[in-house]
Amino acid sequence: xxxxxxxxxxxxxxxxxxxxVVDRLDFEVREHEIFAMLGPSGCGKTTCLRLISGFEDAxxxxxxxxxxxxxxxxxxxAPQDRGxxxxxxxxxxxxxxxVLENVAFGLTDIPKHKRLVYAEEVLxxxxxxxxxxxxxxxxxxxxxxxxxxxxxxxxxxxLVLLDEPFSNLDAMLRDSMRKEVRELLKKxxxxxxxxxxxxxxxxxxxxxxxxxNDGKIExxxxxxxxxxxxxxxxxxxxxxxxxxxxxxxxxxxxxxxKLGPMNLNCNACGRVLCSIRPEHLTxxxxxxxxxxxxxxxxxxxxxxHDITYHVQLGEEKYLVHTDNRVxxxxxxxxxxxxxxxAVILDESD
Ligand code: ATP
Numbered sequence: 001x002x003x004x005x006x007x008x009x010x011x012x013x014x015x016x017x018x019x020x021v022v023d024r025l026d027f028e029v030r031e032h033e034i035f036a037m038l039g040p041s042g043c044g045k046t047t048c049l050r051l052i053s054g055f056e057d058a059x060x061x062x063x064x065x066x067x068x069x070x071x072x073x074x075x076x077x078a079p080q081d082r083g084x085x086x087x088x089x090x091x092x093x094x095x096x097x098x099v100l101e102n103v104a105f106g107l108t109d110i111p112k113h114k115r116l117v118y119a120e121e122v123l124x125x126x127x128x129x130x131x132x133x134x135x136x137x138x139x140x141x142x143x144x145x146x147x148x149x150x151x152x153x154x155x156x157x158x159l160v161l162l163d164e165p166f167s168n169l170d171a172m173l174r175d176s177m178r179k180e181v182r183e184l185l186k187k188x189x190x191x192x193x194x195x196x197x198x199x200x201x202x203x204x205x206x207x208x209x210x211x212x213n214d215g216k217i218e219x220x221x222x223x224x225x226x227x228x229x230x231x232x233x234x235x236x237x238x239x240x241x242x243x244x245x246x247x248x249x250x251x252x253x254x255x256x257x258k259l260g261p262m263n264l265n266c267n268a269c270g271r272v273l274c275s276i277r278p279e280h281l282t283x284x285x286x287x288x289x290x291x292x293x294x295x296x297x298x299x300x301x302x303x304x305h306d307i308t309y310h311v312q313l314g315e316e317k318y319l320v321h322t323d324n325r326v327x328x329x330x331x332x333x334x335x336x337x338x339x340x341x342a343v344i345l346d347e348s349d
Contacts, residue, residue, distance in 0.1 A: 002030040005191045006052070006159055011061035011071075013047055022047050023215035024061070029159065029191050034182065036194045036202040039212030040238070045195035048212075049161050052193070053086055054079035066158055085152035085160040089167060091144045093136035099123065099147050100132035106155045119154060126150040126184065142173045149181060153188055160185065162194040166201060178205050199239050203227060211235045228277070229265065232346045236275040241308075243276050243318050244345075255342075258313055260293060263341040273345045278308060278321035280340040286333050297332045311336060 006029040013022040021044045029035040037045045050056040052063050054070065054077060063071035065084070070077045093102050104119035123129050126146040136144055145165060152160050165181070166174045182205055185192050196202050202209045203223040210220045211234070219231045230236035233244065247255040249268035254261050257274075259281075264274070286294045295313035307327075309320045311334060318336055328334055 002032060004028040005031045005033075005066060006193065007062075007064045008048075008052070009062045009064075011048065011051060011063065012059050013044075013051055013056065014059060019215075020059075021215050022051065025217055027210050027217060027220055029193050032186070032189050032191060034185060034192045034194065034205060034207050036196060036206035036209045037212055038196055038199060038202040038209050038238070041197055043212045044215040045197075045212060046163060049163055049193070049195055053084055053161055054082050083158050085155065085157035087145075087148045087152045087160065087162045087165045089164045091136075091148035091165075091168075093144060093147060093151070095136055097136075098132065099128065099134050099136065099139070102136065102147055103150045103154050106151065109155065119150075122150045122154045123147070127180075141168050141170075142177055145169065145177060145181075149184065153184075153190060158191065160190055160192045162192055164196055165194070167196075167198070174201075181205075203239070211238060213238075229343055230275060230345065233273065233275075236343070236345055241278055241319055241321075243278065243281070245274055245316060247272055247274055247342075249344075253341075257342075258293065258316065259318075259336050259338055262338050265341045265343045268344050273347045274342040275345055276338060276340070276342040278319040279306075280338060281318065281320045282322055282337050282339055283309060283311070283320050283326070283328060283334045284337055286335045289335050293335060294333050295336055297328045297330050297334055299330050300328070309334075 008025055008027050011022055011025040012020050014020045025048060037048060039045055047056060051058050051071060057076055058071050062069060069075050070082050100116060100119055103123055104115040107115045107118060110118060120129060120132055123132055126149055128143060128146045128150060131143060166177055169177055194205060208220060208222055209226050210217045211226055213234045219226055219235045226235055227239050236242045247257050249255045249270060249272050251269040253264050253267050255264055295311045298310040298312050301308040307322055309328060311318045311320055313336060320336060
């Protein structure tokens with residue numbers, strides 16, 4: 001079990017009378033872990049990063065790094081003394097310094113004559129050694145990002161904070177940079193905290209994800225946990241497309257639904273809100289089914305490697321994600337079969 005590096009307790013911040021934008025956050029980032037805070041625009045992710053990095057003062061709560069209190073109502077360690085690296089959304093490289101000087105800039109702990117040698121070493125690790133004499137303005141977005149990352153990790157911080165670092169890159173480059181940066185952080189054995197509103201980014205980049213809504217964390221888990229076992233309606237919907245429906249549970253782990261009997265992820269009693277991902281449903285041709293279990297294909301989205309069908313069943317519409325072999329046409333009669341259990345959601349939000 002990895003030990004905790006960053007611990008955030010009850011962290012709270014308001015800017016005005018509109019209430020807290022960061023509301024009693026509790027989470028830990030472990031040694032060597034890549035942790036993502038995922039949520040919609042305005043949910044408080046950047047404010048949380050700014051509190052951790054020291055650019056903002058907390059109203060309540062505590063931030064500790066490796067046991068040392070960095071932020072509390074009594075303590076405010078200056079950003080440059082926190083041992084934290086920062087990669088900003090726009091990279092924020094110094095325009096008047098060369099690439100090499102940018103990376104060497106923060107290396108105040110090592111003797112001057114060794115700084116440039118070490119900075120070049122780090123640049124080479126990010127694949128940017130050949131560009132050391134250029135100015136940041138002479139680099140592409142992806143190259144600037146590698147330099148920003150080199151600058152952040154060069155002083156060997158215990159933790160690197162990444163604020164939407166891939167959002168200025170085009171889709172192809174974004175995918176490869178995510179993979180590259182993840183490998184680099186893992187190789188360096190560093191812990192990182194990423195904020196993003198992009199669920200695919202969080203799912204593919206992070207070891208664990210905190211899903212945020214309106215200043216609060218709704219759920220923390222591995223990508224698989226938050227995707228396949230969402231605890232709330234918000235988490236289920238924010239992480240991808242899903243089918244939501246109500247059912248009357250009788251106390252067991254099965255429930256009668258319009259799709260026929262369906263397994264549940266836990267025993268439940270009473271009226272429950274359920275979620276099942278489109279890829280956990282499949283379509284079959286109807287044979288001897290009750291008419292109420294037979295639906296109609298409304299349309300389909302062909303995406304190359306798979307197809308999403310829109311199916312009307314009674315009053316409700318369902319999304320069904322299948323591989324691209326069996327083709328149904330609009331207006332075809334179909335039966336929807338669950339392949340996995342449905343997940344019960346907390347309906348309080
Ligand atoms: P985005 O993804 O759009 O950057 P976010 O989740 O990072 O959003 P924050 O930037 O943390 O959200 O902002 C959360 C809320 O706090 C917003 O409503 C924002 O307007 C407000 N806010 C942020 N900084 C300040 C400030 N300095 N003064 C007043 N309000 C602020």
